Amino acid sequence: xxxxxxxxxxxxDASIQxxxxxxxxxxxxxxxxxxxxxxxxxxxxxxxxxxxSASSEQVLIKRRNKLLEPTIVTQQxxxxxxxxxxxxxxxxxxxxxxxxxxxxxxxxxxxxxxLKYFGDNTYEFEGFTTSxxxxxxxxxxxTTPNSSGQPPLNILDANFxxxxxxxxxxxxxxxxxxxxxxxxxKSIIRKKYMAGWRxxxxxxxxxxxxxxxxxxxxxxxxxxxxxxxxxxLSVEQKRKSKRxxxxxxxxxxxxxxxxxxxxxxxxxxxxxxxxxxxDYSIKLYNSSRAENLSTFIKTLKMKRSHEAxxxxxxxxxIDSNNDPNIEFYCNGRLPVFxxxxxxxxxxVFQKVWSTGCPVLVRQVHHKLxxxxxxxxxxxxxxxxxxxxxxxxDCETLSPIATDxxxxxxxxxxxxxxxxxxxxxxxxxxxxxxxxxxxxxxxxFASVFPTxxxxxxxxxxxxxxxxxxxxxxxxxxxxxxxxIVERLPSCLVKPDLGPKLYIAYSQLGSQAQKxxxxxxxxxxxxxxxxxxxxxxxxxxxxxxxxxEDEIRQVEAEILQSNIDEPQLQRLRNxxxxxxxxxxxxxxxxxxIREYVGRAHRKAAGSDTIHDQTAYLEKEDLDKLRDWSKVExxxxxxxxGDAVFIPSGAPHQVKNLHSCxxxxxxx
Numbered sequence: 197x198x199x200x201x202x203x204x205x206x207x208x209d210a211s212i213q214x215x216x217x218x219x220x221x222x223x224x225x226x227x228x229x230x231x232x233x234x235x236x237x238x239x240x241x242x243x244x245x246x247x248x249s250a251s252s253e254q255v256l257i258k259r260r261n262k263l264l265e266p267t268i269v270t271q272q273x274x275x276x277x278x279x280x281x282x283x284x285x286x287x288x289x290x291x292x293x294x295x296x297x298x299x300x301x302x303x304x305x306x307x308x309x310x311l312k313y314f315g316d317n318t319y320e321f322e323g324f325t326t327s328x329x330x331x332x333x334x335x336x337x338x339t340t341p342n343s344s345g346q347p348p349l350n351i352l353d354a355n356f357x358x359x360x361x362x363x364x365x366x367x368x369x370x371x372x373x374x375x376x377x378x379x380x381x382k383s384i385i386r387k388k389y390m391a392g393w394r395x396x397x398x399x400x401x402x403x404x405x406x407x408x409x410x411x412x413x414x415x416x417x418x419x420x421x422x423x424x425x426x427x428x429l430s431v432e433q434k435r436k437s438k439r440x441x442x443x444x445x446x447x448x449x450x451x452x453x454x455x456x457x458x459x460x461x462x463x464x465x466x467x468x469x470x471x472x473x474x475d476y477s478i479k480l481y482n483s484s485r486a487e488n489l490s491t492f493i494k495t496l497k498m499k500r501s502h503e504a505x506x507x508x509x510x511x512x513x514i515d516s517n518n519d520p521n522i523e524f525y526c527n528g529r530l531p532v533f534x535x536x537x538x539x540x541x542x543x544v545f546q547k548v549w550s551t552g553c554p555v556l557v558r559q560v561h562h563k564l565x566x567x568x569x570x571x572x573x574x575x576x577x578x579x580x581x582x583x584x585x586x587x588x589d590c591e592t593l594s595p596i597a598t599d600x601x602x603x604x605x606x607x608x609x610x611x612x613x614x615x616x617x618x619x620x621x622x623x624x625x626x627x628x629x630x631x632x633x634x635x636x637x638x639x640f641a642s643v644f645p646t647x648x649x650x651x652x653x654x655x656x657x658x659x660x661x662x663x664x665x666x667x668x669x670x671x672x673x674x675x676x677x678x679i680v681e682r683l684p685s686c687l688v689k690p691d692l693g694p695k696l697y698i699a700y701s702q703l704g705s706q707a708q709k710x711x712x713x714x715x716x717x718x719x720x721x722x723x724x725x726x727x728x729x730x731x732x733x734x735x736x737x738x739x740x741x742x743e744d745e746i747r748q749v750e751a752e753i754l755q756s757n758i759d760e761p762q763l764q765r766l767r768n769x770x771x772x773x774x775x776x777x778x779x780x781x782x783x784x785x786x787i788r789e790y791v792g793r794a795h796r797k798a799a800g801s802d803t804i805h806d807q808t809a810y811l812e813k814e815d816l817d818k819l820r821d822w823s824k825v826e827x828x829x830x831x832x833x834x835g836d837a838v839f840i841p842s843g844a845p846h847q848v849k850n851l852h853s854c855x856x857x858x859x860x861x
Contacts, residue, residue, distance in 0.1 A: 286304065308325050414443065510529055562835060564650055662678060702850050712849045
């Protein structure tokens with residue numbers, strides 16, 4: 197019989213089992229180790245282990261702390277993939293965790309925020325990536341020439357485009373360089389450019405070029421110009437701001453494109469400008485820090501004011517090289533092209549368009565396939581299409597719930613007044629309906645491939661206006677001057693259309709509030725609007741009793757300050773569809789001020805971008821007399837294409853029911 201030296205408990209030899217020693221592994225955890233050594237060696241081993249430290253608990257803590265030294269990682273997923281202690285960006289705050297696809301490219305902090313990783317899905321905020329520690333590759337196509345795959349430009353077109361955009365690029369570079377000068381590279385957030393995602397300023401919704409400010413708590417982004425305006429807001433103004441970000445002191449400068457890439461690009465641009473003997477020395481104008489407008493915006497405005505003399509030019513036959521196919525409306529201010537394929541027509545268009553002057557092109561409908569653009573064709577296609585278009589009431593500016601029945605009645609009433617929808621909640625008035633921006637969610641090429649092909653083959657000045665598309669397995673390239681087609685392939689190109697705009701005559705409106713078919717507004721892109729069909733509304737089963745609407749239209753035209761050449765077209769039997777009023781982009785400020793006073797707009801609203809104002813004849817007369825602002829009153833007849841420069845305020849009133857197709861470029 198043996199005796200246990202520790203407990204003095206007798207036991208038989210048969211009961212002896214291997215003894216488990218307690219030991220600490222390298223990770224600080226207690227492990228059991230089988231051992232068949234003698235009791236005395238067990239005792240000695242444990243004694244040595246305990247004597248090697250003040251206590252086993254201290255050893256355990258030390259080993260565990262060694263394990264928990266964090267690893268610095270870059271946030272690869274959307275914020276919702278991380279524990280709740282990691283702050284969410286504004287996109288992730290408002291989205292469902294199940295909305296996986298959107299967040300893979302939509303999260304503000306993805307690929308630019310760094311986290312401390314402790315293992316076992318435990319994270320803490322660490323910081324943000326900078327150009328110094330940046331390792332992720334950028335899309336190669338971001339800086340690769342002609343990654344869009346368009347045909348090479350000839351040297352004349354290339355130099356023409358280059359001289360117009362290169363100086364602007366140098367100005368933008370200087371603008372951003374000035375902003376960066378107060379920071380070092382270690383403090384500027386370097387964000388990965390996400391292919392297929394458009395980054396915009398959350399204040400003004402303008403696409404961001406490169407440098408901008410980002411809130412480190414929620415990812416709210418503002419452009420440099422908006423940041424200048426926000427700096428000088430009072431506490432009360434900031435409190436009343438509609439911004440979604442309350443963290444006024446958490447903004448940090450951020451950029452998408454490595455600055456050394458832009459330095460190299462600017463050097464190449466300057467070299468080529470020098471070879472072309474084009475002055476690139478652009479000085480930023482000094483401006484008081486109390487002003488809301490940034491230095492950059494002020495520079496552009498002063499530059500535009502200097503060039504405004506060309507925009508106000510009264511054109512003559514000398515400017516058209518005495519071309520009999522080019523005439524001028526609006527007392528010589530509006531160039532009108534009766535033909536657009538000749539070399540001289542393209543030369544004159546390029547000259548007048550570069551000044552920011554609107555242009556009218558006649559007789560486009562004669563080139564189109566007539567049967568494709570009839571109301572019956574659109575009615576059949578839209579009713580069969582899965583995406584039901586949204587209809588709007590022109591008088592209330594509100595959408596109308598649309599189904600197949602409502603859409604059928606809309607088309608049945610296109611030229612038949614007695615079957616039009618009525619607003620039973622407001623005395624049964626006849627609704628003035630419009631269908632705009634259609635297709636709203638899909639590319640026109642996928643919904644109307646044949647119409648697009650017909651339009652692109654016949655659209656005026658196609659070097660500027662033609663877009664790329666595929667038709668019957670044949671790829672067609674965009675026009676050489678349509679520079680959106682030459683954006684890097686990784687960028688999200690804006691949806692420039694074309695889009696359909698279909699609406700009734702506005703002359704039958706019974707509303708007290710002034711409203712147009714399209715109220716006063718501004719587009720950020722150049723655009724062309726083609727009137728492809730004009731329908732005269734009448735009574736009777738077939739709408740043939742239409743004399744009343746014709747008389748109304750003639751009366752409206754005669755009191756709208758339309759000049760003689762346009763009135764002659766009416767007398768010659770051409771069918772007018774819409775009345776346009778366009779303004780120079782430089783007059784936008786004066787127009788805003790007038791609308792704000794005359795229409796009593798609320799402070800803080802944009803009197804043009806709100807699209808709630810329509811200027812009637814008395815408004816236009818007051819603008820001319822008080823502010824020296826004169827519009828381009830223009831009749832759009834069947835087949836006319838109106839070219840609208842970007843930034844030019846304009847409004848439209850349908851005289852008859854119209855089908856128009858518009859494309860930005």
